[in-house]
Amino acid sequence: MTTASCDHPLDRRSFRAIADLAYRESGLTLVKEKSSMIQSRLRPRLKVLGLRDFAQYSAFVQSDAGEDERKQLISALTTNVTHFFRESHHFATLGNVLDARMDDLRKGARMRIWSAGCSNGQEAYSAAISLLERCPEAAQYDLRILATDIDPQVIAFARRGKYGERLMAGVSEPLRDGYFDAERDRKGERQFTVKPEVKNLIHFNELNLLSAWPMRGSFDVIFCRNVVIYFDVATQTSLWPRFLKALRPTGHLFLGHSERIATPEAIGFCSDGPTSYRPL
Structure with missing residues (x-):
């Protein structure tokens, strides 16, 4: 045109x-x-x-x-605003979930985490780094993170895993040194690229939450943070049972700081800390 x-x-x-x-x-x-x-x-x-x-x-x-x-x-x-280790209590809970599953993982069991609405990838990479901090040999187990978003552009950005200094807020110096490769671009500004051992734990894919979910098996943890805030009540209400069905009986659903399930017990959830829910 x-x-x-x-x-x-x-x-x-x-x-x-x-x-x-x-x-x-x-x-x-x-x-x-x-x-x-x-x-x-x-x-x-x-x-x-x-x-x-x-x-x-x-x-x-x-x-x-x-x-x-x-x-x-x-x-x-779509507003894609996020940062590394946002709402740190969720990542502390993720670490506890890993600790509880370690015996099963050593016996060959699977563990799955889903970052639903992963935006530019900081959430999924934060989850992977949290797991590696607790279990450096995580790649040896059947332990993976699925990261999805409706926006193909942010999925492409997330797959690259390259972040400027401004986007690295929340990442401590030891974590920068341990899990990112640093370089300077043509303007002399520092860029940080996620190391392969972190990327290898994550599969990024395009997915519309309102469409059919092709995933098989259940998740130990689902992050769906600062996503449903853009949906009306009817759309939110239709999603909660789907998340419940996708979780293991001992799983966790994490929402954003301003998001809530109005009547969790009516759906089959119970509150388990700030913006955290578990199946009843």
Whole structure:
């Protein structure tokens, strides 16, 4: 498509069409108060596609030809803000889970962790480092982390495992030295690349939480933090039983600091500390 001017504001009809599509595709709830944010994040997509206004864009993104653009739309509207070892109490619990499973692991049992909505990968790498700190020989066991996100761009970023100094907040100097390779880029800024022994514990994959989950087997720990906050109550309510079914009877579900299961007992969960839940 050719380059075109796209200075027209986001009109009401186009907003509604885009909001409805985002909800259908990903469960993302967009409110009219966020129109300015939506407009600013999507305007570059109009320029890339050479579209004149949001009416053209909304028509295109809903068409058969716009299938790939729907992924770009979700990517543009999703906020991928996270950092290493966020909410450290969850990683302390993860370490305790590992300790409790060590005898089973030595006998050949499997242990699985799922980072659902892994964003740029800091959560999954934090989990892997936490496991390696407790068990340096973790790779010898059937112990793996699945990290998924709806956004293919952040999955690609996470697979690279390369972070600038600004993104390394929360990582102590000993952990930087032990689990990252440091170098300087052309601007002289330090870059940190996750070492292979950490990456090898993780499988990154694209996944929409609202679609079918292809994973077999159950998880010892599921991280789903700062994800459901973007969903409405109905979508959240539909997810809790699915997470419960995906957990081992002794498993843990971790949510973000501002997320809660309203009535956990009614679903089959019990509270197990701050934003942590276990099957009843």
